[in-house]
Amino acid sequence: MKLPHSNVALLPTGQPKRGDLVLQxxxxxxxxxxxxxxxxxxxxxxxxxxxxxxxxxxSRAIPVRALNPADFxxxxxxxxxxxxxxxxxxxxxxxTPGESEHRNHLPVR
Numbered sequence: 001m002k003l004p005h006s007n008v009a010l011l012p013t014g015q016p017k018r019g020d021l022v023l024q025x026x027x028x029x030x031x032x033x034x035x036x037x038x039x040x041x042x043x044x045x046x047x048x049x050x051x052x053x054x055x056x057x058x059s060r061a062i063p064v065r066a067l068n069p070a071d072f073x074x075x076x077x078x079x080x081x082x083x084x085x086x087x088x089x090x091x092x093x094x095x096t097p098g099e100s101e102h103r104n105h106l107p108v109r
Contacts, residue, residue: 016040017040017043018043018057019039019040021037021038022038041062047059063089064088064089066087069084069085072085
């Protein structure tokens with residue numbers, strides 16, 4: 001989207017790319033009343049899996065690098081971030097290892 005009669009971009013548009021953030025809002029959901037950001041991990045034709053809290057795209061794990069939890073001491077205790085904070089391909093993720101029904105997911109295409 002451009003400013004009329006110019007080449008000044010007001011809002012970048014185009015095809016989503018892996019790693020892009022999108023703003024999502026579920027209008028008729030009782031618990032999700034506010035918009036939230038989601039990261040694009042898969043594109044059309046990709047196969048996505050979740051194995052032991054690792055995202056697998058087309059049979060390849062997204063690279064993960066451990067971060068120092070002390071670097072996140074600024075996060076208020078009322079908003080716990082989990083016991084593990086890794087950098088997943090340039091994006092911070094957070095979770096607490098252990099048993100969970102959301103720890104694994106079969107491949108989705």
